[in-house]
Amino acid sequence: MNSVPPSSAPAGRRRLPGTGFVLVSGCAALLVLCLLSLAVGVRSVPLPVVVDALTAYDGRLPDHIAVLDYRLPRTLLGLLCGAAFALAGALIQATTRNPLADPGLLGVNAGAAFAVTLAVGLFGFQLISLQLWFAFAGAVAAALLVYAIGMASRDGATPIRLLLAGVATTAVLHGFGSAIALFNPLAFDSMRLWMLGALAGRDMATVSAAAPFIAAGLLIALSIAPALNALALGDSLARGLGTRVVRTRLLAGLAITLLAGAGTAAVGPIGFIGLMTPHAARWLLGPDQRRILPGSLVFGPCLLLAADVAGRLLLQPGELEAGVVTAFLGAPLLIALVRRQKASAL
Amino acid sequence: MNRLQDVGDGSVALAMAGGRLSVRLSRRGLLASGLMLAASLVFVLLSLTSGDYAITPGDVVRVLAGGGDDMLRLVVLEWRLPRACLAVVLGMALGISGAIFQSLTRNPLGSPDIMGFSVGSYTGVLIVMLVFSGGYAETSVGALVGGIGTAAAIYLLTWRRGVDGFRLVVVGIGVAAMLSAANVWLIRKADLQVAISAAQWAAGSLNGLGREQLAATSFCLLLLLPAVFVLSRPMRQLELGQAVAVASGVLPERTRLFLALVGVALVAVVTATAGPIAFVALAAPQLARRLSRSAGALLLPSALMGGLLLVMADWAAQHALGFQLPVGIMTFNIGGLYFLWLLASDGRK
Known part of the structure; x- marks a missing residue:
C-alpha cells in the first residue's frame, strides 16, 4: 500500500525547488533578457549582428552603433540597477522586519529628487551627468x-x-522641492523628466560612475547575510547568538544607501523592484537570507530588463519608460500575492 | 441635555442624548483639546489681521462685533474670514479621516492615502485637464470620480471574505503605485503650462476660495458628522481586536466598510474643494495622540489638531515667506518638520 512518506513536509508547507536549480534558471533567463535588451527596439538588430557588434565593432554600421552606444549602456544599467534596487529592498526588509519596506521609505528617492530640483532650479545645471552626482549626494x-x-x-x-x-524627511524634502519646482518652470520640466525613471538616454559614463558604488554595496550586503538571519529572530535573541546587532544594522544601512542612492542617481526613481524581488526570492528559495540575497541579485535585473524590453515593444514606435512598466508589472503581482490564502505570511 | 461628569481615574465623560452617546476624555486630553482650540483661534485671528491690507486686532474685533467701515468689513468678513474658517473645517475633516484610517489599519502610518484617494483624484484631474481642458468645477468632478473610483477599486481588490487591514495597505500601495506611474507619465506628455497648473492643483491650495466653497463644504461635512458619531464607539471596540468587538455586538465587516466609506467621503469633500492637502490626515492623529497622551486614535483631538495644522499652514503659506505658496506645500513642511522634531525630542528623553 502506498502511504504518505514520513519525510514529507508538514501540512501547509510548500516544497521548495532546489536552490541551485532556481539560481541557474534565473541566470539563464537573465542571459536571454540581456541579449533581447541588446537586440530589441525601434531598430531591431539580429542576434548575429549583436555578437558582431560586441566582438568586432565597426563604427560605420548603424546597427553596431545602436547596439554599442545605446543598448549596451542601457543593458548594463539594467543589470546594475536591478541588482542594486533588489538587494537594497531585501536588506531593508530584513533589517526593519517589515515585508513592505522599500528603499524609498528611507528618503532616498526624495533626497535625490530634491537635489536634482536644487541643481536645476537654483544653480541652473541641466546636464544629466552633473545631475547624477547631485542625485547621488542628495x-x-x-x-x-x-x-x-x-x-x-x-x-x-x-x-x-x-x-x-x-x-517625515520625505515629506519635508518633497515640500521644499515642489515649492521650488512650481515657481521655476525649468526645474519643473527637468523634474518631470527625471521622475519618470528610465534606463534609456544614459551613456557609458553613467554606468562607470554608478558601478563602483553599487559593487561596494553588493559586497557589504552579501557579507552580512548570515547576521541578517539572526536579526530576523529579534534583536535580543540575535545578540544572544553572538551577532553584533548594531554593527550589522550600520553595515546594512551603508549598503542600502550605496545601492539605492547610486541606482536612483543613475536611472531615476524606479519603484517596485526593491519591494517585489525579495518576495519572489523568499517564495522560491525560502526564508534564509543567504539564499534570498543571491536570489534577489539575479531576479532584480531580470525584472528591470524585462520591464525595459517590454516598454520598448508596447508603444511602438515610441517607448514606455521602465519606471512605468515596473509599476504596471509589479503592482498586479503584489496584489495577486496578497490576495492569496496565506497572505499574512507574506 | 449635555452634561460633564467626573468618572474618577482622572477622566471626564461627556454624556449626550440621555446617555446614549457619550465621549470620554482624560483630563490631559481635555486640556490638550482646549489648547488646540485656543491656538486655532489665535491663528484665525492672525489670518484676519495679516495681508497687504493690514488690519489691527482691535479693528478685527470691532468688525466681528458688527462695527467697522465698509472696506474693513469687506476685507475681514468677505475675504479673510471664509478662507480661515474653510482652513479649520477642511483640517478637521482631514484629522477625523486620518484617525479613522489609523484605527482601521491599526497602523500609525495609515492615512486616507492608503485608499489611493489623492493619487486617483490626481489621475482624474489630469485627464480632465489634458483631455477636456476643464475649469474649477470640472476639475472638482474629475477629482471626485478619480478618487472615489480608486478607493472603490482598492476596496474591491482587498475584499476576500472580509477586508483585512494589512491587505488593504498592500493593495493600496499597489494601486497607488500604478496610478502615480500613470500620473508621472501623463505629466511628462502634457504641455508644460498644463502640466504646471495640474501640479499646482496637486499641491493643494485655498487660493481664491471663499464663502461659496465654505458653505458647500460645511454642508457636506455636517451631513457626515452623525455617521462619525455613530461609528466612533464600534471603532474603539474594533481597536481592541476582532474577538472583543464581536463579543460586544459589533459587526466587524460592516463597521469597517462604513468606516472606510466615511473616511473616504471626508477626504473626498476636502479634495474636491482644495485639492489633495497632504500630511494633515497622517500627522494630526499622531500629534493629537502625543499631546493628549492617550493610546488610540481619538476623533475629537485629531479633528482639533487637523484644524489647527491647516489654519496654521494656510497662514504661513500666505504670509510667512513674502510670497504665496499653495498650502499643501506648507502642510508638508510644517507637518514633516514637527514630526521630525517630535521624533528627535522623544529620543532624548
Whole structure:
C-alpha cells in the first residue's frame, strides 16, 4: 500500500525547488533578457549582428552603433540597477522586519529628487551627468539624515522610528522641492523628466560612475547575510547568538544607501523592484537570507530588463519608460500575492 | 441635555442624548483639546489681521462685533474670514479621516492615502485637464470620480471574505503605485503650462476660495458628522481586536466598510474643494495622540489638531515667506518638520 512518506513536509508547507536549480534558471533567463535588451527596439538588430557588434565593432554600421552606444549602456544599467534596487529592498526588509519596506521609505528617492530640483532650479545645471552626482549626494544625505534621526534615541534605530523618520524627511524634502519646482518652470520640466525613471538616454559614463558604488554595496550586503538571519529572530535573541546587532544594522544601512542612492542617481526613481524581488526570492528559495540575497541579485535585473524590453515593444514606435512598466508589472503581482490564502505570511 | 461628569481615574465623560452617546476624555486630553482650540483661534485671528491690507486686532474685533467701515468689513468678513474658517473645517475633516484610517489599519502610518484617494483624484484631474481642458468645477468632478473610483477599486481588490487591514495597505500601495506611474507619465506628455497648473492643483491650495466653497463644504461635512458619531464607539471596540468587538455586538465587516466609506467621503469633500492637502490626515492623529497622551486614535483631538495644522499652514503659506505658496506645500513642511522634531525630542528623553 502506498502511504504518505514520513519525510514529507508538514501540512501547509510548500516544497521548495532546489536552490541551485532556481539560481541557474534565473541566470539563464537573465542571459536571454540581456541579449533581447541588446537586440530589441525601434531598430531591431539580429542576434548575429549583436555578437558582431560586441566582438568586432565597426563604427560605420548603424546597427553596431545602436547596439554599442545605446543598448549596451542601457543593458548594463539594467543589470546594475536591478541588482542594486533588489538587494537594497531585501536588506531593508530584513533589517526593519517589515515585508513592505522599500528603499524609498528611507528618503532616498526624495533626497535625490530634491537635489536634482536644487541643481536645476537654483544653480541652473541641466546636464544629466552633473545631475547624477547631485542625485547621488542628495540620496546619501537624505538616508544619513533619516538614520541620524532614527538613532537619536536610547534604543537606537528601531524599525518603526526609522520608518517614521523616513516618512517625515520625505515629506519635508518633497515640500521644499515642489515649492521650488512650481515657481521655476525649468526645474519643473527637468523634474518631470527625471521622475519618470528610465534606463534609456544614459551613456557609458553613467554606468562607470554608478558601478563602483553599487559593487561596494553588493559586497557589504552579501557579507552580512548570515547576521541578517539572526536579526530576523529579534534583536535580543540575535545578540544572544553572538551577532553584533548594531554593527550589522550600520553595515546594512551603508549598503542600502550605496545601492539605492547610486541606482536612483543613475536611472531615476524606479519603484517596485526593491519591494517585489525579495518576495519572489523568499517564495522560491525560502526564508534564509543567504539564499534570498543571491536570489534577489539575479531576479532584480531580470525584472528591470524585462520591464525595459517590454516598454520598448508596447508603444511602438515610441517607448514606455521602465519606471512605468515596473509599476504596471509589479503592482498586479503584489496584489495577486496578497490576495492569496496565506497572505499574512507574506 | 449635555452634561460633564467626573468618572474618577482622572477622566471626564461627556454624556449626550440621555446617555446614549457619550465621549470620554482624560483630563490631559481635555486640556490638550482646549489648547488646540485656543491656538486655532489665535491663528484665525492672525489670518484676519495679516495681508497687504493690514488690519489691527482691535479693528478685527470691532468688525466681528458688527462695527467697522465698509472696506474693513469687506476685507475681514468677505475675504479673510471664509478662507480661515474653510482652513479649520477642511483640517478637521482631514484629522477625523486620518484617525479613522489609523484605527482601521491599526497602523500609525495609515492615512486616507492608503485608499489611493489623492493619487486617483490626481489621475482624474489630469485627464480632465489634458483631455477636456476643464475649469474649477470640472476639475472638482474629475477629482471626485478619480478618487472615489480608486478607493472603490482598492476596496474591491482587498475584499476576500472580509477586508483585512494589512491587505488593504498592500493593495493600496499597489494601486497607488500604478496610478502615480500613470500620473508621472501623463505629466511628462502634457504641455508644460498644463502640466504646471495640474501640479499646482496637486499641491493643494485655498487660493481664491471663499464663502461659496465654505458653505458647500460645511454642508457636506455636517451631513457626515452623525455617521462619525455613530461609528466612533464600534471603532474603539474594533481597536481592541476582532474577538472583543464581536463579543460586544459589533459587526466587524460592516463597521469597517462604513468606516472606510466615511473616511473616504471626508477626504473626498476636502479634495474636491482644495485639492489633495497632504500630511494633515497622517500627522494630526499622531500629534493629537502625543499631546493628549492617550493610546488610540481619538476623533475629537485629531479633528482639533487637523484644524489647527491647516489654519496654521494656510497662514504661513500666505504670509510667512513674502510670497504665496499653495498650502499643501506648507502642510508638508510644517507637518514633516514637527514630526521630525517630535521624533528627535522623544529620543532624548
